[in-house]
Amino acid sequence: MTSNNDLDDLVLSSSLSDIHNAKILIVDDNPSNVALLEAVLEEDEYENIYTTTDPFQVLPLYMRHRFDLILLDIRMPGMSGIEVLGQFADIMQEEYLPIIVLTAQTDQETRQQALSAGAKDFLTKPFEDWEVLLRIRNTLQTRLYYTRQVIRADLLESEVRERTNEIRRTQFEIVRRLGAAGELRDNETGAHVQRMSHTCSLLAAKRGLGQEFSELLLHASTMHDVGKIGIPDDILLKPGKLTDDEWVLMREHPRIGARIIGDNPSKVMQLARETALYHHEKWDGSGYPNGISGEQIPIAARIAAVSDVFDALTSERPYKHAWPVEKAVTLLKEESGKHFEPVSVDLFIDNLPEILQIKDRFLDQETFNSPAPA
Numbered sequence: 001m002t003s004n005n006d007l008d009d010l011v012l013s014s015s016l017s018d019i020h021n022a023k024i025l026i027v028d029d030n031p032s033n034v035a036l037l038e039a040v041l042e043e044d045e046y047e048n049i050y051t052t053t054d055p056f057q058v059l060p061l062y063m064r065h066r067f068d069l070i071l072l073d074i075r076m077p078g079m080s081g082i083e084v085l086g087q088f089a090d091i092m093q094e095e096y097l098p099i100i101v102l103t104a105q106t107d108q109e110t111r112q113q114a115l116s117a118g119a120k121d122f123l124t125k126p127f128e129d130w131e132v133l134l135r136i137r138n139t140l141q142t143r144l145y146y147t148r149q150v151i152r153a154d155l156l157e158s159e160v161r162e163r164t165n166e167i168r169r170t171q172f173e174i175v176r177r178l179g180a181a182g183e184l185r186d187n188e189t190g191a192h193v194q195r196m197s198h199t200c201s202l203l204a205a206k207r208g209l210g211q212e213f214s215e216l217l218l219h220a221s222t223m224h225d226v227g228k229i230g231i232p233d234d235i236l237l238k239p240g241k242l243t244d245d246e247w248v249l250m251r252e253h254p255r256i257g258a259r260i261i262g263d264n265p266s267k268v269m270q271l272a273r274e275t276a277l278y279h280h281e282k283w284d285g286s287g288y289p290n291g292i293s294g295e296q297i298p299i300a301a302r303i304a305a306v307s308d309v310f311d312a313l314t315s316e317r318p319y320k321h322a323w324p325v326e327k328a329v330t331l332l333k334e335e336s337g338k339h340f341e342p343v344s345v346d347l348f349i350d351n352l353p354e355i356l357q358i359k360d361r362f363l364d365q366e367t368f369n370s371p372a373p374a
Contacts (some may be wrong), residue, residue, distance in 0.1 A: 019140045022068035023048045027058050027084070028102060029076040033125070036072060040129050041136070055079040059087045067097075068143055069136065071123070074103040074110065085117035085193075092118045096146040098139045192311055194362040197221040199307040199355050200300070205345065206351055209299070212267075220271035221304050224279045227257025251288040254280055271300055281306040282339045293343075302341040305347050306332065309339075310355075315364060325356065 004265055024046060028034050034051045041049050052061060055076045063068070081101060101114045106126040111122065120142075121135055188213035201218035205211070228236055231253050235246045242250060255278030261269055278292070278301035285293030313328040323331075329349060336345040348355065 017136060018144055020045050021047055021067055022140050022143075024049065024136070025058070025061060025065070025070045027053075027055060027070060027076075027081075028073040029053050030073075030156070031056070033073070033102070037132065040132055043129075043215065044133050055081070055084050058084050058324045062088075062091075069140055070097070070099045071136075072099050072101055072119075074101055074105065074114065082113050082117055085114065085119060088118060096143055098143050100135060100139060132284045137359050191362045191364045192315060193222045195311050195358055196224070196304070196307050198358045199301050199311065199348075202351060202354060202358065203303045203307065203347055204300075205304075206347055207299075207343075213271075216268050216271050217275075217300055217303070220268050221275050221307070222273040223257065223261060224275045224304050224308060225253065225257065226260055226276055227253035227255065229260065230256035242337070251280070254278070254289050274298040275300050275304050277301070277307060283341050284338045289340070297341070302344050306344045310348065311359070314359070325352075 024041065026034050026049065027035050028037070031053055038049055038051060050061065050065060050067070052058065056079055058070070058072070061067075072081045072084060081103075083097065088097060088099070092099075098120045099118065100121045100123055101119045101124060102123050103110060103114075106124060114122070121139060123132060123135060125209045137156060197218050200221040201214045204217045205214040209217075231250060235242065235249055258273050261273040261276060263273070264270070275298075277289070278297050281287035281290065281292050281297045281301060282305075283294060283297070283302075285291055301363070310328050312331060313323040313327055313331065316322040329352070332340060332345050332348060335341045
């Protein structure tokens, strides 16, 4: 990686050659003026000189060659230098494009118009060779400095972006592993987590919640049952029905999950906490742990509830047979408006073929691979 000091040394050592390699356009309707300026620049070893006597060609030439400096006459037939400057207004807002105006006029109005239109400097005709060269060199040094700052900013932005992505990847990995830990404590499998999380992500995308939200939910929803880590084995793994007292403890796993995830400000952790805490809430308010209802339930948890129940019903477990898909869909319809949000149920059924493809893609086995992109 190039350091700022290394970059400074590189720029300083190459500044002279960079200046003489700069692309310069001379614009003047008088061929004699063009030839004179061209000769002055060539004498000082400038290597990339372009010329035109037609002001209408300035913008097309710039779009083709991306000049580092334009020497622009003010008084030209058909289009004045001020009008040419006007064509570069948007470009000069986005980047530092130095334009030096050539003029025999010394009145204040002309100078004010040119500077207001974006000119960076003036050369007054007739001009001295030494003045031309010094103004051009000073202007190109400014552009070189600007370019160096842009490169530095791009490098810093790239480093920040990479570090941010690394943090994001680490967060996703932590989320995935905590989700896997929760499943290891239960009679579920890693494939259930993958099916459920990919279904959640699919439904979020189909609902128009955006690519970022859908990707975050893909990872966050793997932690929906992480709170089961805190449930005693004799309750969590009990083969028969739970007693009322045991159900009281079992229904604490959403709160336990929320405590495990904590209040980290990252988006994926916040979404994971919402999903873990609220995915057992019901649309009619009869769920747990808080008994909230309707749109009080975060949208991620509403989506997770449908996805989780469907996959649990249609999956084979040591303590039960898998339900046929048709029977599970019937239950979703019957519970629409009671257990489940109607919109989530309708969306689930509308996208059932894709959901079944997810189900076929992640078959039950003891594996906890990271969720792959849907």
